[in-house]
Amino acid sequence: MHKVMVAILKGYREWTEELGSDREWKIQLVQASIEKIASEEAAKCNSFYVPHRKDVLIFLANGVEEECLREVISKIEKVSPVPVETSIGCGSTPLSALRGESRKCEGSDVAVVHIDLNYFSKDEIYSAYVRAMNNYSTLLNLFLGVGGIGAYLGGDNFVFFIDPKDLHIIDEVKMILKDAKIGVGIGKNPREALSKAASSLKFLRENRNLRSYLIQ
Ligand SMILES: Nc1nc2c(ncn2[C@@H]2O[C@H](COP(=O)(O)OP(=O)(O)OP(=O)(O)O)[C@@H](O)[C@H]2O)c(=O)[nH]1
The missing domain is CATH 3.30.70.270 (Reverse transcriptase/Diguanylate cyclase domain)
Incomplete structure (x- = not known):
């Protein structure tokens, strides 16, 4: 089975609205710093941060220690302007794991x-x-x-x-x-x-x- 961790930046839209109208460059800056940490720290766990829609972070986690992924998130929380809510899902394909088909996971390539x-x-x-x-x-x-x-x-x-x-x-x-x-x-x-x-x-x-x- 495949394993995927999803991290949702809670209240991201509200945060963007607090920044006023001269904001897009600030949003891009924060997204870049979150993605830098996500890529660097995920690699240390043999995971991969999948660049995606920025307000939701996806980490592929087949064969990856969940404890290691939790440390990735605690580092992201240090630069994130909003709280980060995570869940780990498993499934017969990467997408069904992302959608949380099952919580129980046997490893697969x-x-x-x-x-x-x-x-x-x-x-x-x-x-x-x-x-x-x-x-x-x-x-x-x-x-x-x-x-x-x-x-x-x-x-x-x-x-x-x-x-x-x-x-x-x-x-x-x-x-x-x-x-x-x-x-x-x-x-x-x-x-x-x-x-x-x-x-x-x-x-x-x-x-x-x-x-x-x-x-x-
Ligand atoms: N993210 C990423 N970007 C790459 C990678 N390899 C190349 N690139 C980027 O893709 C651009 C095109 O690279 P190539 O695929 O070598 O260029 P090409 O003209 O298609 O050459 P051929 O593939 O040999 O026909 C490069 O200028 C890089 O910006 C990679 O492994 N990862």
Whole structure:
């Protein structure tokens, strides 16, 4: 089963409204400091902070000690302007874990599908971003079908966390995206799976006739 910790910033909307109208830069500043701690501290637990909607924080937690995640939250609370409410859920897919399908959890491996578009840096800067976002939207919907959780990592990089039994979805990704590299990793925790997926992408950059590669 997959395990996910969700941390909700309680009263975030009310906090933003207290800041007056000259506020967006202040909100961005706070979000960046929360995300810095979230990424850094989650990695120490072999977890991964999934960049997402900012007022809710998602941590993938397969094979991760809950006590370690609680310490991540206590560090976030030091910079958060509002209280943080957490819950840990488990489920047969990462998304069902996020939705709290079950509280009881037996460990399972997690699969990471790291997708990297080709020739991104050859496009004009803003058009490249629009292309990336259009592809991201399509992929988010595709991976919903197998209970995957996705994130935009920056540049032309997207990542999806799925159950290893659902890796058949890669055939559909290949049909939708003709010009992309698909690095896949399977690990006992998110950090290990991400690292293997990054190694798979490195292999694909060196073997450009291949479109996907799996390291387990
Ligand atoms: N977050 C994140 N960003 C990355 C990563 N690798 C590359 N990027 C960003 O994505 C941009 C595009 O990188 P590439 O994929 O190497 O560029 P490309 O033109 O598509 O080159 P090919 O993939 O070799 O066709 C880079 O400028 C970085 O900003 C990564 O692993 N993570």
